[in-house]
Amino acid sequence: MTLAEDLARQQRSISVAEFFEKNKHLLGFDSPTRGIITTIKEAVDNALDACEEATVLPDVFVGIKRMESEVFRIIVEDNGPGIVPDQVPFVFGKLLYGSRFHQIRQSRGQQGIGISAAVLYAQLTTGLPTIVISRTGPDQKAYRFLLQINIRTNEPEVVAKEEVVWDRTHGTRVQIEFKSTMAAKKRLLEYLKYTSVVNPHARIRVEIDDETYLFERVSDEVIACPQAIRPHPHGIEIGQLMRMLSASTESCDEFLVESFTRVGKKTADEMCRKANISPGARASSLTPVEQKRLLEAMQEVKVPAPPTQSCLSPIGEDLITRGLEKEFQMDFVKARTRASSVYSGHPFLVEAAIGYGGKLPPDGNAQILRFANRVPLLYQQGACAITGCIAGVSWKTYNISQAGLPTGPLLILVHVASTNVPFTSESKDAIAAIPEIEREVTLVLQELGRELKTYLSRRDKNRLQEDRARAVCSIIPEIAAKVAEIVDLPVPDISPIEGKIMKKVVIKKLVRESRIVLEVKNYTSSMGEFTVYDISPDSGHDARPALSIVTELDGEFTKVWKVTLKPGEGWTAGYEGSGGGTVEVRGLPPDQVVVVDLDSQ
Amino acid sequence: MDKKTHERLVSIAMRWYEQIKEGAIPSISLPTRTKQNIAFDDESEVWKYGDRESIRSAHTAKSALHLLKMSYVIWFLKTQLLERRSSTLRELYYISEGWKRAKFSAQDESNFLIEDLEILTDLQREAFHLRPEEDGATIFGPLRIREMTRRGERVIHCQDDVGEAGYQIPSNVENIKLLEQDARFVIAIETGGMYARLIENGFDQDHHAILVHLKGQPARSTRRMLHRINEEFGLPVMVFTDGDPWSYRIFASVAYGAIKSAHMSEVLATPRAQFIGVQPSDIRDYNLPSDTLTEKDIAALQSELSDPRFASDYWKTQIQLQLKLNLKSEQQAFAARGLDFVTEEYLPRRLTEMGILS
DSSP: OOHHHHHHHHOOOOOHHHHHHHTGGGGTOSSHHHHHHHHHHHHHHHHHHHHHHTTOOOEEEEEEEEOSSSEEEEEEEEOSOOOOTTTHHHHHHSTTOOSSTTOBSOOSOOSSOHHHHHHHHHHHHTOOOEEEEEEOSTTSOEEEEEEEEETTTTEEEEEEEEEEOOSOSSEEEEEEEEEOOSTTHHHHHHHHHHHHHHOTTOEEEEEETTEEEEEOOSOOOOOOOOOOBOOOGGGOOHHHHHHHHHHOOSBHHHHHHHHSTTOOHHHHHHHHHHTTOOTTSBGGGOOHHHHHHHHHHHHHSOOOOOOOTTTOOOOOHHHHHHHHHHHOOOSEEEEEEOOOEEETTEEEEEEEEEEESTTSOSSSBOEEEEEETTEEEOSOGGGOHHHHHHHHSOGGGGTOOEESEEBSSEEEEEEEEESSOOBSSTTOOSBOOOHHHHHHHHHHHHHHHHHHHHHHHHHHHHHHHHHHHHHHHHHHHHHHHHHHHHHTSOOOOOHHHHHHHHTOEEEEEEEETTEEEEEEEEOSSSOEEEEEEEEESOOOTTOBSOOSEEEEETTEEEEEEEEEEOTTOEEEEEEESOOOSEEEEESSOGGGEEEEESSOO | OHHHHHHHHHHHHHHHHHHHHTTOOOEEEEEOOSGGGEEEETTTTEEEEOSOEEEEETTSHHHHHHHHHHHHHHHHHHHHHHTTOOEEHHHHHHHGGGGGGGOOSSHHHHHHHHHHHHHHHTOOGGGGTEEOSSOOOEEESSEEEEEEETTEEEEEETTTSSOTTOEEOOSOGGGEEEEEEOOSEEEEESOHHHHHHHHHTTHHHHHTEEEEEOOSSOOHHHHHHHHHHHHHHOOOEEEEOOBSHHHHHHHHHHHTOOSTTGGGHHHHOOTTOEEEEOOHHHHHHTTOOOEEOOHHHHHHHHHHHTOGGGOSHHHHHHHHHHHHHTEEBOGGGGGGGOTTHIIIIIHHHHHHHTTSOO
8 A cells, every 4th residue: 555545545525614623713712711702702793793784773682601610601682683494503503604705795794604613612612502592573483493513514403493482573692601711801891892882873781690781872873784796806816706707607798797896898898808808708618718817807907996885884983983982981082984995806994083081091002992894803903904003103293102002091993894804814803914904094093193183282272371370360369469568458359350361251240339230251262151140139120231031039139131242242231229149150161250249348 | 769769669569459450460561671672872872771662461470470579579678668778689689588489589580670670660779778789899099079978978089098999989879979080081990900000000190090990890889980970070981801702891881881771871871981902903913912712702792793882883893803813812911011011001002092191
């Protein structure tokens, strides 16, 4: 027996399931700690994708319960469209089975290995089957499945299937038990929090043993499900083209027009001519050499960029801002959504946000929130193109300190949405360094950096002004006291001066003979709309200007004027009376008002 | 006199009091005290502050603090006047130690503030009962004066009744009455060494000269004395200093007044004073022992070229010559040619040249 024959006997095909059993790290199951996060991530991603497709507002429940010391039960339940019973075993029990792999549109999951990998992981660590309940509508029955994967064949094994009563009218519930630890609980919550930030239309309820967390939705708008588009001639590889050609029944030119986006008759003819192929030839009859020529020609001919509006679903500036504001307390938030763009024929779009101050930690590196197609990226931050771009921006230009990454009370969110997000590996932790994407990320960060700089310099200016005003206001009383001592007169009231310096609204009440005078002056730089309340025994019936409202209670008249003053404007009112009582201004923040009651002194 | 001072000081405080009462931020307006804002006054022939004014208002913390310090000083001066006491500028600086926030950070600051008050009240600091702490300079020559001292009037002849060092000018020159003189001119001398040389060589007797020792940059009292001798007796005043840019400024302050006290130029300056030397051309002509100019010297000379007080052809020529020679000499460098050279040769020749001696 030759060595080759000997070796040949050992050679056999490997099932994908077997392959992934040996290469768990490729799918994010490299450690028990990580396994729990990956499972929840995959299940939640699926739930959100499903709800999006069904255009319902997602209500997702995540339950984690410790069964034994190292065994955890994970439950993820959604109100999505459900899965038809015949498909359930394949969706959960077969690796690389999915609806979205062949579609060209933005979606969270793609390859259809995430959740089935979790099923496989459970099987490997506890031997327990995964329980799935699904219902597709109110008039449909709910079914409960116990599933496993046949590792040799990568085919689902239905351990049990039964009809059950379920209180949800539609949706899916998956329950997986596997060996893990809760060492990464903080990270898990972080993942859910970040998910909630970029999915502001979703409500996510979490129960970890006895603790509950709720990430409430801030938007009741169902996000439009991105539409699938045909592939773009520049984003295709030889294998895919060959497959498409062999499946085609049309002539070459028809094939090009029908199968690709942005290709018309003229473009198709040009491609054929360049490839030296007759446009009328049957597409399926091309020789491998011709196929290769066609691919080359397709790359060479100029084709407009693919449509990006329908197949991408950006979160939008407003919702990013609201999503961030609901989970983080910050003094400043600004979001930007860039126009969509294309790399190698794949549409993509970058949006980002910057938050500053508030309760963000004042020291250390900025907090970075990376997202790809609305999915938070939690691991391998250092290997991600987004991190590279953030470090590559010169933050000092925007008055932010920097040590590689920017530092200080800063939060940076970057979301890359694409029909095909280029990850560095199958565990989908980091975005690959594609120059077109890096350029967009850098541009959006610079745009936001400028906004932040404007905010910071305005804040510093305000702070400086305030400091200065405060300093002056602490000295003026001393000047007043000393000057009064020199001229031998009572110390004058300095609050109007303070109002002037502090830039506030100052109201003075004084008595001139038997006439009560109210003087208001707006020293602020903004329009002042407010109400003056004067409560005293005087009726104010002869008041000029006339009272807006007057009410009496126990011989005390509440006299009300509505006043609108431009910056620098003044207002005076007067009436006959004996004075007394109180005067106040409502409708302005208290720190913008100075009341000087000269009557009561 | 004290009553007028009192009124004027209090009126400044009263202005602020009224402003505060009306809700206005207290402020005061003063001439801008920089080189750019001194101008030649044709009538009085001295340099005075121009029209530029700067307003000090309590709008900013710095100016507010300045006003606070000023009110403390006014309050202190008012009290001092009422109690008929006096103090020195340095004492005022130390007294401010107890004024908390209004305390002065350096004596320059309090001196400057007093000058502000002089401008505002149009009075001299002596009226506030404030005096400088430095010794007055000395004077030697055929001059008889009467001084009001605390122990009564004294009549003194500045040659016969004084020692080798001469008569010491008091800080308040207004207490002196100039009685008579027998002089043809006055020489104001920068250094003590040269002053003593002229006395020892009998220059005052030989040429009927009144010698005044400036002691470097002259005190106000010294300048006031020169002004009065020039004004009351009509005697020409000659200034004899070292040959360097700093000494030219001594001459300029005698003749035209100083930037710091441009508000009092009319009573302090002697516009007809003339510069004897050491001129840059003397360094060349007499081949005097000399030093090379330092960078600071050169910068000072350059700055003098743009100083309105040196804007004459004479000074332009001399300063440019000095920059070209790159040399400076002291008065006493004349000793290289013998101790009598300055009194026997240089001064007589120079004074003849200037038309003082014939």
